[in-house]
Amino acid sequence: MDNKxxxxxxxxxxxxxxxxxxxxxxxxxxxxxKKIIADCEADGTILGYNALINWDKTRRDRVVALIEVSVxxxxxxxxxxxAANICAFSEVESVYLMSGGFDLTVIxxxxxxxDVARFVFDKLALIDGVKGTATHFVLNKYKDKxxxxxxxxxxxxxxxxx
Amino acid sequence: xxYDRLLSDRVMKIKPSGIxxxxxxxxxxxxxxxxxxxxxxxxxxxxxxxxxxxxxRSGKTRYTANSGIEExxxxxxxxxxxxxxxxxxxxxxxxxxVGGSEGIDAAIRAIVNPGDEVLVPExxxxxxxxxxxxxxxxxxxxPTYEKDNFRLTPEVLKNxxxxxxxxxxLPYPNNPTGAVMRKEDYEKIAEVLRGTDIFVISDxxxxxxxxxxxxxxxxxxxxxxxxxxxxVNGFSKAYAMTGxxxxxxxxxxxxxxxxxxxxxxxxxCSPTTSQYAAVEALENGDEDVQKMREMYNMRRKYxxxxxARVNIPCFEPxxxxxxxPNISGFGxxxxxFCRIFLEKKKVAVVPGSAFGESGEGxxxxxxxxxxxxxxxxxxxxxxxxxEGF
Numbered sequence: 001m002d003n004k005x006x007x008x009x010x011x012x013x014x015x016x017x018x019x020x021x022x023x024x025x026x027x028x029x030x031x032x033x034k035k036i037i038a039d040c041e042a043d044g045t046i047l048g049y050n051a052l053i054n055w056d057k058t059r060r061d062r063v064v065a066l067i068e069v070s071v072x073x074x075x076x077x078x079x080x081x082x083a084a085n086i087c088a089f090s091e092v093e094s095v096y097l098m099s100g101g102f103d104l105t106v107i108x109x110x111x112x113x114x115d116v117a118r119f120v121f122d123k124l125a126l127i128d129g130v131k132g133t134a135t136h137f138v139l140n141k142y143k144d145k146x147x148x149x150x151x152x153x154x155x156x157x158x159x160x161x162x
Numbered sequence: 163x164x165y166d167r168l169l170s171d172r173v174m175k176i177k178p179s180g181i182x183x184x185x186x187x188x189x190x191x192x193x194x195x196x197x198x199x200x201x202x203x204x205x206x207x208x209x210x211x212x213x214x215x216x217x218x219r220s221g222k223t224r225y226t227a228n229s230g231i232e233e234x235x236x237x238x239x240x241x242x243x244x245x246x247x248x249x250x251x252x253x254x255x256x257x258x259x260v261g262g263s264e265g266i267d268a269a270i271r272a273i274v275n276p277g278d279e280v281l282v283p284e285x286x287x288x289x290x291x292x293x294x295x296x297x298x299x300x301x302x303x304x305p306t307y308e309k310d311n312f313r314l315t316p317e318v319l320k321n322x323x324x325x326x327x328x329x330x331x332l333p334y335p336n337n338p339t340g341a342v343m344r345k346e347d348y349e350k351i352a353e354v355l356r357g358t359d360i361f362v363i364s365d366x367x368x369x370x371x372x373x374x375x376x377x378x379x380x381x382x383x384x385x386x387x388x389x390x391x392x393x394v395n396g397f398s399k400a401y402a403m404t405g406x407x408x409x410x411x412x413x414x415x416x417x418x419x420x421x422x423x424x425x426x427x428x429x430x431c432s433p434t435t436s437q438y439a440a441v442e443a444l445e446n447g448d449e450d451v452q453k454m455r456e457m458y459n460m461r462r463k464y465x466x467x468x469x470a471r472v473n474i475p476c477f478e479p480x481x482x483x484x485x486x487p488n489i490s491g492f493g494x495x496x497x498x499f500c501r502i503f504l505e506k507k508k509v510a511v512v513p514g515s516a517f518g519e520s521g522e523g524x525x526x527x528x529x530x531x532x533x534x535x536x537x538x539x540x541x542x543x544x545x546x547x548x549e550g551f
Contacts, residue, residue, distance in 0.1 A: 017460075017533075020463075021460050021464070021533065022460075024459055024460045024462075024463035024464065025456040025457060025459055025460035026456060027373075027375060027459065155196065155199075155203075157199050157201050157203070159185035159188070159189055159196075159198065159199065160185075160199075160201075
């Protein structure tokens with residue numbers, strides 16, 4: 001791994017690390033780290049910084065669905081145009097092109113199962129080129145973006161003389 | 163029964179450790195921010211845990227050879243050669259112990275006769291003096307100083323040597339100071355020892371946690387020192403494996419043969435599951451160690467920058483996971499400082515005096531805690547200073 005990749009790894013792990021923190025960990029110069037991050041932001045290597053939120057801890061109702069989508073690729077456009085049409089919906093969290101039995105994975109978050117159903121019937125299924133869908137609801141999140149959703153916060157270490 | 167009269171004088175004479183009192187106080191408080199624990203906050207890397215589970219599943223639940231499974235002794239021998247360039251024969255120069263601590267105990271008992279003097283640099287981890295005394299030895303303090311970056315100097319060593327001196331303990335990288343002995347520092351110590359019959363126990367349990375930017379040096383690799391040195395190392399700190407209780411000692415066969423007797427009659431053999439997990443750590447754990455070292459380094463530098471910003475003098479610790487700032491300027495003893503910090507701000511750090519008299523005027527801050535946790539605690543320290551206590 002080169003320094004750029006190492007820095008990106010740290011940011012992927014915790015975007016709140018400062019350039020100084022990362023420079024300290026990697027024994028690099030803070031200025032160099034700043035420059036690499038700025039370059040990555042400029043060239044789109046770093047697209048943004050999100051908080052990873054456990055919505056179950058809030059009062060907001062929310063269901064997450066994973067939808068398998070089969071499509072008929074368009075001439076000249078391949079899958080890109082259909083994917084772009086799906087991406088345009090703000091409730092869509094992620095869209096991946098897949099190998100295997102179906103073409104696109106769409107991850108959707110909505111207020112209720114009914115809203116998900118409405119999205120699939122009224123929006124997704126009507127997009128040109130979409131041949132079929134299979135909707136799966138997420139029952140629980142255990143780990144996301146490398147972080148385990150674990151409610152235990154207490155330090156498990158016993159006090160001992162050392 | 164009159165226990166005080168009847169129980170072992172030697173054991174009863176040993177003072178309980180000074181850290182305990184603070185922990186008792188801290189534990190009785192709600193929402194105390196602890197900075198006291200000398201144990202990695204990381205979990206043992208999963209592939210190492212999995213190896214332990216796998217061996218349990220496949221029924222490897224019996225005793226092992228007294229000195230440890232051959233596979234592990236081979237791995238240890240290979241690791242020491244590749245990392246520090248020292249050769250130990252896995253057949254008779256390696257003994258797997260229950261943590262580094264048991265290795266230190268077995269080595270001291272193998273070396274020390276009643277009345278022998280054991281030189282213990284201080285401040286240092288609290289086990290050496292009691293273990294030397296349990297073996298009938300006489301512990302002699304070698305003070306180390308902030309002005310020397312808490313390194314042991316050849317002058318202090320030379321002045322302490324008498325005809326009764328049998329053993330020198332070298333506790334570097336050091337708990338609680340974070341001091342590191344570089345090759346040139348070890349060379350000077352070796353120069354004093356050459357031509358004497360003094361043994362050395364080099365406790366290198368923190369050797370992988372080195373932030374000098376140079377490769378760490380083992381005392382056993384210094385010219386002419388191998389024959390007199392018991393190298394102590396283990397898995398607790400580098401691989402976050404404290405609860406597995408896995409350590410080892412390496413030394414010339416005549417020393418190991420005697421230490422093995424202490425080990426086999428007192429312990430029998432180290433935990434079997436832990437031994438298999440330890441093989442996995444040595445064979446496939448380099449990347450884990452590197453990751454944890456980087457995280458420690460991030461926190462170390464954060465703390466050093468912080469104490470500098472609030473004008474608390476602190477030498478730069480280059481090893482282990484402790485900083486040891488000098489708090490004498492506030493006009494309190496380290497005991498008082500820690501008590502006030504705990505009572506007013508609910509932050510627990512350990513008084514330097516718990517690690518020997520020369521630790522007076524200092525406190526030990528462990529950075530085996532997340533950066534967020536450290537930031538919280540340091541905000542409290544800043545408040546305390548601003549309030550003028």
